[in-house]
Amino acid sequence: MEEIMIRKGLRVKTIVMLVTMLTLFGIFILQGICQEGTGTISGQVIDIEGNPISELPVFIAPIEIHDGETSPLYFPYDYFDMNRTLTKADGGFTISGISPGPHYFGILSKDIDQRLPDNYEAFLRDYLTWYDKGISPEYIDGFNRTNFGFQTSDFEPDVKVISLRINNIDFYPRNDFDEVVFGIDPNVQVMNVKVIVQPRMRIRGRVVFTDGTPLSNARIRISLSFQYEDNSGRGSGGGGAGIWTDDKGYFIQYLRNREKTIIYTLSIEYQGLGTSAEEIRLEPGQRLDGLTFTFDSDPIPPKPLPPKMKTVKSEIQQSSTSELPLLPVSNEVWIINPMNGHGYKRVHCRTRDEAIAQASKEDAYLVTINDSKEQEWLGAVFGHTFYWIGLSVDSEDRDWKWDNGEPVMFENWLPDDYFSEAHNKNEREYAIITIANGKWYAVHPKSVMVKMTEMAIIEKDGLLPTIKPQKDGNEK
Structure with missing residues (x-):
């Protein structure tokens, strides 16, 4: 979890380029790299006093950059996309197989190898197909809540990378929330990199x-x-x-x-x-x-998981009645976001229209997401699964608009072909939150993704007075 906090103005954005060897990304990606091959980075992890950090799980992983904003990998789903190694007694490391494009240097918790099963990567690959196999969203959600390794907080490292030292020059992230992002040319080996870390509070x-x-x-x-x-x-x-x-x-x-x-x-x-x-x-x-x-209680065991498979009526049962199967009863309560005083909860639904109807009965609307902090808060509270949100294409100008009329000030899209959709992106009309780090995906009304989306997040204001965080003297 990241705290919701009062932030000072960002430091001045700096772009530094080491031509042909190493490029540190400020707000753009180096274009035009088309050679084949991968690169290698070696060096040493040290603390701010120069002491080596041994037996530390480190990795280099790709990072997305959109409009100057970075999106690192999301655990656990991208765990097997990292190039991982363990630092030696002198803090030394070598990581090879780094593909062209933007990457970042990251750290995992020291005991991660002991806490994860040997077949973790194979299990994750199977886990990502559960929706296709008919496993219920309620079971998946319950499984995520009752197992280690299925939330970002399960992978928190004890130290933080504060800079990379290359040729005796220290490179820092743009702000407290960004990584130190770099790119390496194919078939190039960068040596003697110093990764400086410090303990986290x-x-x-x-x-x-x-x-x-x-x-x-x-x-x-x-x-x-x-x-x-x-x-x-x-x-x-x-x-x-x-x-x-x-x-x-x-x-x-x-x-x-x-x-x-x-x-x-x-x-x-x-x-x-x-x-x-x-x-x-x-x-x-x-x-x-x-x-x-x-x-103040005797020990309480974990709650049992809900049924694993979706309940489907037999053909005989379906032909004997015109009634649709009952939706699972939602016992969700409104959860207040301390940043804006709005209430949020999730509801079960067969269609997006049904979700809108349920929201209307409660004087609410499908959720509107206005910035990255609200997105992160929603992920922390409701997890990452398929949810309807209140974003759709206007029938007249074909622009994306929020159902409640607010302007689109923030976007969090996946690539158009992420789920191998058959429908052209220009034919898609609705947006959903996905299992991929809560990122959004545009769907066609006849998309298979529509059938997989059986819940929605709804939002309601007016439950509490609007919260206006007090600013410190330096905040812009």
């Missing part, structure tokens, strides 16, 4: 029941809020996500490294149980370990 806690039994291997819901006040002004924010506990009930909530003292409030939920910690005050770079949350 974090809160490490443990969850137990009244009798001391740990809540092991379970996904808890964490809500985090923060506030600060200094000479530059004041700010606040918050967010929530699902975090996995380990065999002994421990979890780690990583925080954004800040340059000021922050007061945090942390609460957790699990199957209707909830508890909170006292206010936590952290200085820049500080970590807190040893926090314990105790549920």
Whole structure:
């Protein structure tokens, strides 16, 4: 989970190009690379004091760049697209097979090889075909919530890449949310690269029941809020996500490294149980370990998964009645987004029109997504599966427009051929959220993707007063 936070203005965007050897991408992709072959990068991972970091799982992976915005790989679905290795005792590494195009250097959690099964990649490839095999969306959603490795937070590293040092020149990301993005020419080997990392701020806690039994291997819901006040002004924010506990009930909530003292409030939920910690005050770079949350309850086992396969009536049953099968009953409640005070929930539906009708009954509308933070919040709350959203093509000017009339200020599209659609992109009329990191995909009314989309996210404003986060003195 990334906190929803008050951000200062971005640093000045810098574009630096090392011709023929290495290109660091600012807001564009180097065009015209058409040679065959792959490149190699070798070097050393060190901390800010120059000490080597050993046995650290590192990778180089492709990254998408659209209109100056970067989109790194999404775990777990893209796990097998990374070129991975483990640093040696001296922090050294060599990664080969790097294809032309933009890439970034990333880090995985140190124990990932122990926590993932040997056949993880093979399982993921099968998992991505579950919808085609008739496995129900409810089962897939439940499976994601009750297993390690199916949310981005399951792969959080303990350190963060802060710069790449090449020929004694340090290259930094444009801002706190971007990666250091580079491209390498085919058949070129770049050596002696220094990857500088630093520990991430974090809160490490443990969850137990009244009798001391740990809540092991379970996904808890964490809500985090923060506030600060200094000479530059004041700010606040918050967010929530699902975090996995380990065999002994421990979890780690990583925080954004800040340059000021922050007061945090942390609460957790699990199957209707909830508890909170006292206010936590952290200085820049500080970590807190040893926090314990105790549920006032006897141990509660995980909920059983819903039926795995979709329920389909037999031909005899279908011919004996004209009634459609009942939709699963949605017991979802409105969840408030702290950034805008709007309520969101998901509903089951057979068609997009049915989703609109359900939304209308509640004075709501299919969700409108206005920026990347709202997109990330939706993914953290509802997960990444196929959902209808309120984006469609206007019948007159053929432009994409939100159903509630708001202008399209943000886009998050997959490539037009990502799901091998047979329909021309100019014939597609609706947009859906997909399992691919929550990115959007344009679909034709007769697309197979329409049949696979059996839920929608609806949005309703007016549940709370509009929230206007207080800005610090330097925010633009």
